Amino acid sequence: MNKDKFKKHYKMSKKAFNCLCDYNIIKSDINPDSIAWKSLKCLKTYEKRNKDINSSKNLESTIRAHFFPNNKNKFTFHGVGQGLFYTGNLNDIFGFVYDCGAEEIDSNSLSNAISSYKPPEIDFLVVSHLHYDHISGIRELMDKRKVSKVYLPYFDLDKYEECFKLVLLSSMSSRSSMKNLEDDKNYQWILKLYRNKEFMDVEYIESMKNSKIKYKIPHHVWDFWLFNKRIDEYKLIQLKTAINSIIKGYSLEEYIKKNGLEKLAEKYKLSFPSNINPTSLIMLHHSANNPTNQTLLTGDAVFDRDLNDRIYKRMMDIKTICQIPHHGAKVEWKKMSDKIKNKINTAAISFGKNNRYHHPNSDVILDLSNGKKDIKNVTQGKSFKY
Numbered sequence: 001m002n003k004d005k006f007k008k009h010y011k012m013s014k015k016a017f018n019c020l021c022d023y024n025i026i027k028s029d030i031n032p033d034s035i036a037w038k039s040l041k042c043l044k045t046y047e048k049r050n051k052d053i054n055s056s057k058n059l060e061s062t063i064r065a066h067f068f069p070n071n072k073n074k075f076t077f078h079g080v081g082q083g084l085f086y087t088g089n090l091n092d093i094f095g096f097v098y099d100c101g102a103e104e105i106d107s108n109s110l111s112n113a114i115s116s117y118k119p120p121e122i123d124f125l126v127v128s129h130l131h132y133d134h135i136s137g138i139r140e141l142m143d144k145r146k147v148s149k150v151y152l153p154y155f156d157l158d159k160y161e162e163c164f165k166l167v168l169l170s171s172m173s174s175r176s177s178m179k180n181l182e183d184d185k186n187y188q189w190i191l192k193l194y195r196n197k198e199f200m201d202v203e204y205i206e207s208m209k210n211s212k213i214k215y216k217i218p219h220h221v222w223d224f225w226l227f228n229k230r231i232d233e234y235k236l237i238q239l240k241t242a243i244n245s246i247i248k249g250y251s252l253e254e255y256i257k258k259n260g261l262e263k264l265a266e267k268y269k270l271s272f273p274s275n276i277n278p279t280s281l282i283m284l285h286h287s288a289n290n291p292t293n294q295t296l297l298t299g300d301a302v303f304d305r306d307l308n309d310r311i312y313k314r315m316m317d318i319k320t321i322c323q324i325p326h327h328g329a330k331v332e333w334k335k336m337s338d339k340i341k342n343k344i345n346t347a348a349i350s351f352g353k354n355n356r357y358h359h360p361n362s363d364v365i366l367d368l369s370n371g372k373k374d375i376k377n378v379t380q381g382k383s384f385k386y
Helices: 003-010 014-022 035-049 056-069 104-116 138-146 157-171 178-183 183-195 233-247 252-259 262-271 305-314 330-335 338-343 362-372
Strands: 076-077 084-090 093-101 124-126 151-155 199-207 209-218 221-229 282-287 292-299 321-325 348-349 374-378
Touching: 003 221, 056 157, 084 104, 084 348, 093 104, 093 138, 104 138, 151 178, 151 183, 157 183, 157 262, 221 305, 233 252, 233 262, 252 262, 252 282, 282 305, 305 338, 330 362, 362 374
Parallel strands: 093 124, 124 151, 151 199, 292 321, 321 348, 348 374
Antiparallel strands: 076 084, 084 093, 209 221, 221 282, 282 292
């Protein structure tokens, strides 16, 4: 078939032609294996079934369903134990990651999962919050894979650098490295990310407003929504004052090397009794073209009324896969609104076998079972793919 005849067929529906052009899939070389050739067959099939070829809305839907199927997309909750490592792969050309970490006891499971994840590249990484079991694998991931962009929960290092360091140190499960922080790779790597010294595109999610990220890739437009709560600045001022009264002219690293972390950790717990879980970045994602399901990733988030309302407003009435917050902990689950819970079809819980926190909580499992949710336990060596 020559190009002129090909173009003539496409002019049957300007809407269809524009739709295909928008996604940049018109090929100059027409051959039986090309998307353009297959699109022609799709149009012919539609013409036979529908005499009104000008019904552009239905035609556009038909073409999108034919060319941009969601079944080529792959998403995985990796079985890393007590932690979280979630990856997405869109049409084998676009990769993204939400958190990458596990407790020290599960470090081998995490390393194996990172090694097995082989996207062409990672277009972006979202770090929900700065707890060790959500960030411990970031350095290894970035050493092995190219990461184009990183989204981080906001922290003003210019005003509160010592507070930030203490938050980061208090999240680290290993205390053996506290005497040599300058040699701790994870600690230094996260600092570099926030200081943006690694020539990496970093964006801080700081607003109470929802941040919508739309990625256009060949054959797809994919929507990502990021939600979070900011750290209470009064508490940061309180913590900064307490730190300065303890270290008295030393840098934080120098003080810890000489005296340890105990006194500082006490002050941190007074300022942040709930730790930094409430600041977790939450991500909702789904196709913008022909959505059949949506995924809600919650980190260790602690929900409140405002956060519940903002998330629910953006959720669609389609199949919902949800990562149950904080490895199935009762407090975080109870604070998620019933409106969001009622939308959940599949509940993924990432936890370590025989973990010291007794996650997931038995009441959470009972609630999910009573709600007839499809529960997916994600633990050492047991992933959930969809």
